Amino acid sequence: MTIRFTMDKITRDGDPVLRQVAASVPFPLSKEHAQLAEDMMTYLVISQDETQNEKYGLRPGVGLAAPQVGESLQMAAVLIPSLDPHEHDEEPYFKGTIFNPVIISESVKRAALDVGEGCLSVDEDVPGFVPRANRITVRYQNEQGETKTIKLRDYPAIVFQHEIDHLHGHLYYDHIDMKSPWEVDDDTKYID
Numbered sequence: 001m002t003i004r005f006t007m008d009k010i011t012r013d014g015d016p017v018l019r020q021v022a023a024s025v026p027f028p029l030s031k032e033h034a035q036l037a038e039d040m041m042t043y044l045v046i047s048q049d050e051t052q053n054e055k056y057g058l059r060p061g062v063g064l065a066a067p068q069v070g071e072s073l074q075m076a077a078v079l080i081p082s083l084d085p086h087e088h089d090e091e092p093y094f095k096g097t098i099f100n101p102v103i104i105s106e107s108v109k110r111a112a113l114d115v116g117e118g119c120l121s122v123d124e125d126v127p128g129f130v131p132r133a134n135r136i137t138v139r140y141q142n143e144q145g146e147t148k149t150i151k152l153r154d155y156p157a158i159v160f161q162h163e164i165d166h167l168h169g170h171l172y173y174d175h176i177d178m179k180s181p182w183e184v185d186d187d188t189k190y191i192d
């Protein structure tokens with residue numbers, strides 16, 4: 001399988017494309033945009049395979065947004081493994097490319113991954129809780145241009161917010177309270 005995106009192709013923090021609001025993607029998808037979606041998903045699939053990611057030197061990812069490969073477009077590939085770890089050969093929780101996503105509602109309740117977040121575009125991991133909405137409803141278009149509405153909570157909700165942030169020029173550390181990065185807030189749900 002030919003892989004188009006290796007780490008040298010990932011746009012790093014400092015590149016203005018990561019701080020832009022990306023352009024919406026027109027439908028029907030152009031061949032170029034369909035190929036881009038496929039190549040971004042290929043990155044995620046390879047990056048989540050222990051042997052393959054070693055071979056290509058890929059940092060693992062559960063999502064990849066187009067600005068991270070230099071394309072200021074409202075699209076992101078998402079590959080969230082099945083949530084019950086022991087069934088590793090099970091169907092992924094979510095595998096697909098989201099186009100023109102909009103968070104149409106979100107809970108007041110906040111959530112953060114207890115180990116913080118990481119980003120392919122940020123070489124030095126920034127430590128700290130990244131508070132996000134615990135539950136969200138996202139409307140997006142799939143590769144066929146169909147409008148989908150999905151309700152998410154906990155880890156999947158955090159991943160989608162991380163990716164949708166990329167499409168609006170935000171990076172995860174923008175949300176970390178630098179004065180007290182690991183301060184526990186009893187209204188926030190910490191997800192392991």
Ligand SMILES: O=CN(O)CCNC(=O)c1cccc(Cl)c1Cl
Pocket residue numbers: 060061062063064065113116117118119120121158159160162163166
């Ligand atoms: O934008 C996508 N990336 O930067 C890929 C690498 N990071 C991750 O997979 C990742 C890691 C931790 C928490 C979240 Cl929420 C995510 Cl998304």
Ligand code: NI
Pocket residue numbers: 118119120121162166
């Ligand atoms: Ni990222």
